[in-house]
Amino acid sequence: MSFNTNVLPQESTAQLLADSLRQAILEGQLKPGSRLVEQELAEQYEISRGPIREAIRILAAEGLAELRKNKGAVVSTPNMDDVLEVYAIRMSLGAIAIDQLARTSSESDVDLEQAQALLEKMNDRKVRQSNTRMIQADLLFQNELVALSGLPRITEAMEKSAVDIRVCVQALDIKYDESDHENLVSRHTKLLAQIAKANSEKAVELWVDHIRKSVAEFTKGMSSDDLNELFDRPLMRHVFESKNGKAK
Amino acid sequence: MSFNTNVLPQESTAQLLADSLRQAILEGQLKPGSRLVEQELAEQYEISRGPIREAIRILAAEGLAELRKNKGAVVSTPNMDDVLEVYAIRMSLGAIAIDQLARTSSESDVDLEQAQALLEKMNDRKVRQSNTRMIQADLLFQNELVALSGLPRITEAMEKSAVDIRVCVQALDIKYDESDHENLVSRHTKLLAQIAKANSEKAVELWVDHIRKSVAEFTKGMSSDDLNELFDRPLMRHVFESKNGKAK
DNA sequence: AGATAGTAAATTGTTTACAATCTGAAGGGG
């Protein structure tokens, strides 16, 4: 048999469109609140309304757009509550996946090389220079670990929430600084080592710690009024007090 | 302003279709592996392929159907790994929501009456007689609590996972007995009481305990071979060993 | 002026027709 030339099964048109629109949202070209008019987009992309319609539904399912019957879709606008909820979800679901991964990391069909490669990408000069690129690299590494756990629902949820984070970072203009980037890489290096050693307890602890520090880092740029309000929220206490961290 | 007469905004046709198909899957009329042919369904429902197509995508997004480009959709077939993953997710995300709810239960805009009503429904004779109805009532109560937490992403994820559970119960023919039903209600009553008392720590503990017992109950009917295999899985250990329970 | 009904443009929802792709069976070498 000759080799399969049909290797790229080509995502469906609707998926490609959705990817393109998502990208536009993440890069700030499509701002929160913008309307997504089917006809308009159809003309822009030179394609009929059918696939456009489907792409918009995909974005809506991801939470990036809101649909109202007979009124079309608008790009949704994230707020601080959303950020906290997303981090809480990532902390919990990620913990399950990291635990699973560490417990199975010695098995033959798991190789951490892919994750290692993504970790090293975080040292690239180009990546280090850009806030959004650094965050993107961070999330790609995290998602790769979760994907290696082999838990499909959790993997999907984490990928979805990673997009949420990027939307929030874009919309709320969150900034990390150079030392944050340094810490990020060093934390991930330790995490990966513990996973490789199959020390699931320690790995989960490092994971929870990482999410907490991520939250702490992005609150640095906030005014003290906003900070006080933020720390008054039950979710914030949940993230910082409960679970594996408190008992330490 | 007069009261809103437009109370029933009527879901979109695609949503209604998706609801109908989902129901058919949950009742076992559409079995795992069945093909979902657009033309066929269009004739059955006497509607064009457009909305049918959209409905199938909705089911696919929920994980109830699998889509293959140019090859149509089939009803997906759940297995034991899926059940465990779903329970692990419910345990974690539910814990966040219960914690949040207990911490805010004294606030004016939270009323637990709706949850109380759903709890009482679990004592109906009709519900008690049917396994699937009992499970459905159980999940409705759990989902109501989570919804009251006001965390939209977690609420959505829990609703999605509740459908997963029902699919698994249907496909794997899981059975509870009368005493399980009794325990179910008594556990929920205690949980609700702790939430009302705003004792978030105790409430979360009861939640985790409930999920664990649910898993234990549905494994009762399994052969010991299946059981041994099940308890070998890392996820199983995760559900039973880690988190809030171990420290007790 | 302010409220209200009527109306036209814009937009989404649905249908129908057509194009592209896949599946499986029949037929023709090797």
Place this chain on the structure above:
DNA sequence: CCCCTTCAGATTGTAAACAATTTACTATCT
């Protein structure tokens, strides 16, 4: 006998037209 090609039917993907709904503007009445 097996493998490969070919072709027809079935099925999904896309386009374009039509129907229903919403929105915003205008005219009219009190």
